[in-house]
Amino acid sequence: MKFNKENIRISPNAQIGKNVKIGDHTIIYDNVIIGDNVIIANHCVIGEPLHSYYWDEKYENPVTYIGNNSLIRSHTIIYAGSKLAAHLNTGHRVTVREYTIAGEHCSFGSYTDIQGYVKLGNYNRFHSFVNIGQNSETGDFVFVYPFVVFTNDSTPPSEDLKGPYVGNYTQILTGAILLPGVRIGNHSMVAANSVAGGTFEDDSLIQGNPAKVLGKLSKMPLFNSKGKRHYPWPYHFDRGMPWQGIGYDEWLKNQEE
Amino acid sequence: MKFNKENIRISPNAQIGKNVKIGDHTIIYDNVIIGDNVIIANHCVIGEPLHSYYWDEKYENPVTYIGNNSLIRSHTIIYAGSKLAAHLNTGHRVTVREYTIAGEHCSFGSYTDIQGYVKLGNYNRFHSFVNIGQNSETGDFVFVYPFVVFTNDSTPPSEDLKGPYVGNYTQILTGAILLPGVRIGNHSMVAANSVAGGTFEDDSLIQGNPAKVLGKLSKMPLFNSKGKRHYPWPYHFDRGMPWQGIGYDEWLKNQEE
Amino acid sequence: MKFNKENIRISPNAQIGKNVKIGDHTIIYDNVIIGDNVIIANHCVIGEPLHSYYWDEKYENPVTYIGNNSLIRSHTIIYAGSKLAAHLNTGHRVTVREYTIAGEHCSFGSYTDIQGYVKLGNYNRFHSFVNIGQNSETGDFVFVYPFVVFTNDSTPPSEDLKGPYVGNYTQILTGAILLPGVRIGNHSMVAANSVAGGTFEDDSLIQGNPAKVLGKLSKMPLFNSKGKRHYPWPYHFDRGMPWQGIGYDEWLKNQEE
Incomplete structure (x- = not known):
């Protein structure tokens, strides 16, 4: 009982690469480009149209790109205008909103919600239930754990949105909140349940609410x-x-x- | 590739307004009333039956109402008995349990979970991953950010459930927990990651665990x-x-x- | 409009008990065993194959077991290799990964994410948005509230995963984080938003970050x-x-x- 091509809907304007498998009940909209050797499981939506689709008769779906060798698990929704490079791996029920750019080898855990207009480096690894606000940016090898939020509005509600920046190799642990405009350096860690704003140098262990630097991460004799x-x-x-x-x-x- | 009427199931006892669009694989149960100009995207369930449906041969689905000009995004589930007024806007995979009342122009972000027996004012704007417990109540123009919980049981587990009340124009920031029976006034703010119980006057900036009033919100020279x-x-x-x-x-x- | 057998796909290698109802668009994979009187609602996936399914031509799905009298609500995904005993009750969009063992009468709220290789006792009651890491273990009558995380990696990222253990009758309140290897005794409570590591005796009220014992839970004159x-x-x-x-x-x- 592998892939049954049951009840799949693929736009005639989508480009599907070689050796692509598509699960039952999946919908692929206009102007989606799928690379080679991609697997898209059942109940997914790829190239989900932007809001104006529902109202504008002349709406044209922006190009959506899924790189080679990606695996997109069931019930995932990827919006039009997003470009996700090769070796993408998603859990179930992931949401990637419009104009999200992600480097190669990114992994998004189940229920992760990327709000669009975001730029992610290579080898980002997000666990389940990660919430990434608009205008966020990350380097390479960034790991983000469950219930972390990248926020972007420091006087809510406002139109002044500034996303967080997280440097290469940095770990954002469970339940941490990154405040708008925070800049966290390379090879750092934000501890569980911290609320971090401001600017942090490379190699920082960051903890608390408001979060402070406890010392150099590389020097810490860590728990356990x-x-x-x-x-x-x-x-x-x-x-x-x-x-x-x-x-x-x-x-x-x-x-x- | 607009709406294809593919594999939709609509009860003969549902009432569908004028100019309504319904996405593929969506299910609409008995006694659902849909207003005019409503869009319901794919894979949704509207009028999801209550628990007794599965056991009671004589089960009758209570009336579910979706107001005019609403947009319900894909994979959303709205239970029977809920009445959601005009201009509702949902993200993806929202759950609205039974007997939820919402005013006009409410917006529920992706993965938001409203547990039912809740009364919401007009222009409530919930971001992704909001969890609203039973017996909660809000005024108008209430904004709620990701991973906020409205709790209702102060000695869990018990049968003594008291929901929070949040006044008009109040902002509940990311990760805040509202304790059972908390009353928060108008034009106030609960800061990120706070745990708030008790009674708070209008125009309060509320922060901490346990949350205290830092001062009048209108007087605060806020971050950034x-x-x-x-x-x-x-x-x-x-x-x-x-x-x-x-x-x-x-x-x-x-x-x- | 009860169960319509619309667009259901059941593997010929699945065993379905007596008086089982299966909702529209649900998929049941190879080697799934469903007990008697089970209800599986629409858009579910039972026996979701493990990762190697996508690559290994000789892949064989491990046995998945769902006990008698269970109710699995819509959009839920249960992976192959899991054994969930009788009277299971799930909310919507639950994810149970591979090799999860659960006792009788367990209840998993909507959006709950159990990461697999987990052993749960009887009568566990998880609310919405619970995230259970691999290698976690619980006793009987454990209640877990929204946005709780059972973590397992104390120096992330690493390969040294140790799950939490939670004893009988213990309550883990909203937003609490259980650190890797924590051991919490019977009849205890971890307060909202706490971050708990270490070992805690029976009858403890545990609170804070880092969490400490405030006293015996049985002696506490609790809030409200x-x-x-x-x-x-x-x-x-x-x-x-x-x-x-x-x-x-x-x-x-x-x-x-």
Whole structure:
């Protein structure tokens, strides 16, 4: 009982790559481009039209792009105008609103809600229930845990929206709230349930409400770590990372060449 | 590729207004009344039967009402017995349980979960992932941000449920928890990640766990506001509000006449 | 307009019990066993295949088991390899990942996300938006409220995952975060928005970030309780519990016999 092509609706204006599998009850709208070897599971909507679709007779759907080798799990909705690079991996019931740009190898957990007009680097890994407000931006290898919010309005409600920026390799732990315009450096961590605003340097362990720097993340003898240092984490974790098998230093060296 | 009437199921006992569009795979149960110019996107369920439907052969679905000019986005579920007035706007995968009453121009963000037996005023604007417990009540122009919970059981588990009350124009920011029976006045704000119980006067800035009044909201030089006052916010924000184009004072004057 | 058998897909290798009702657009995969008198509403996926299904031509779906008298509400996804005992009750859009074991009479609220490799006791009652990480374990009669997270990685990202353990009758209130490896005893409570790590004895009221024991839960004059003691709660709450109608002491006595 693999893919049954049951009740699928694909616009004649969509471009579907080679060796693409599409699950039952999935809808693909106009001007969607799907790369090769992509799997889209059942009950998904790809290229969901923007609001004016419902009212404007002359509406034309902006181009939506899903890169090669992506896996989109069931009940996921990706809006028109989004460009998600190769090796995308989504959980179930993910929502990606319009004009979201994501680099290669991004992973969005179930129920994650990306509000659009967002720019994400490569190898971002979002767990379930992540909420990313408009105008947010991230570097590469950013990990975000459940119930984290990237907010963007410091005097709500207003029209003055400033998204957070999160640097390379940084971890935003469960339930943390990033305040509008916050800038968090590379190789940092925002602890669980923190509320972080302002500007934070690289290698910061950030905690509290309002969040403050507890010290350099790389120096912290962290909870449950038995005195061992774990950060920078790329030296100790490589599953799905481009340095898997070769080590972080070797990979870095290759990158520089 | 607009609306295809693919695989839609509408009860013969439903009443559908003029110029209504219904998306693929949507199900409309008995005794649903849909106003004019309503759009219901794909994979929705309107008039979802109550629990006894599954067991009681004589079950009759209570009346569900969706007002004129509403837009209900895909995968949304609205239970029977709910009455949602004109100009409703939902995100994706919203759940509205039974006997929810909502005024005109309400907006419920994606994944919002309204547990039923709730009474909401006009122009309530809920962002994604809002969780509203039973017996909650709100005034008009209430804005609620992601991961806010309106709780109702102060000694869980118990049968003594008291919902929160939130006054007109009040903002409940990201991740705040409203404790059972809390009463929050008009033109107030509960800050991000606060846990608020008790009674709060109008024009309060409420923050912390347990939440306390930091001062009058209208007097606060708020974060990132460059010394300018933003509250009462209706003087500085009008998108989608009834005073759009004419100004809040003018609108208030018209209301009084 | 009861069950219409519209567009349902059931694997020939699934076993369906007596008097089972299946809603429109629902998909049941290979090697699913459904007990008697089960109701599965519309747009569900039961026995969702594991990741290797998409790549491995020889993939065989592990056995999925749904016990008698269960009610699975619409848009729910249950992965292959999970065994959920009799009288399961789910809300809408629940996700249960692979190899989740749950005892009898468990209830999972809408949008709840159980990440798999989890072992739950009997009569667990999870509200909406609960996120249970891998390797978590619970006793019986555990109640979990919205936006609670059971985390499992104390130095993220790492491969050293340790789940929380929650004892019998314990309440984990709204927005609480359980840190990796936390052990919480029986008849305890973790207060709203707390961040709890370490080991906690039976009958503890646990609060704060980092969470500490405020005292014995059974001795607390709790908020809004008018001086009355509510805990141990089984003496004051019985809806849906096995001591309903006979009282907790009587039921305990019967259990011992």
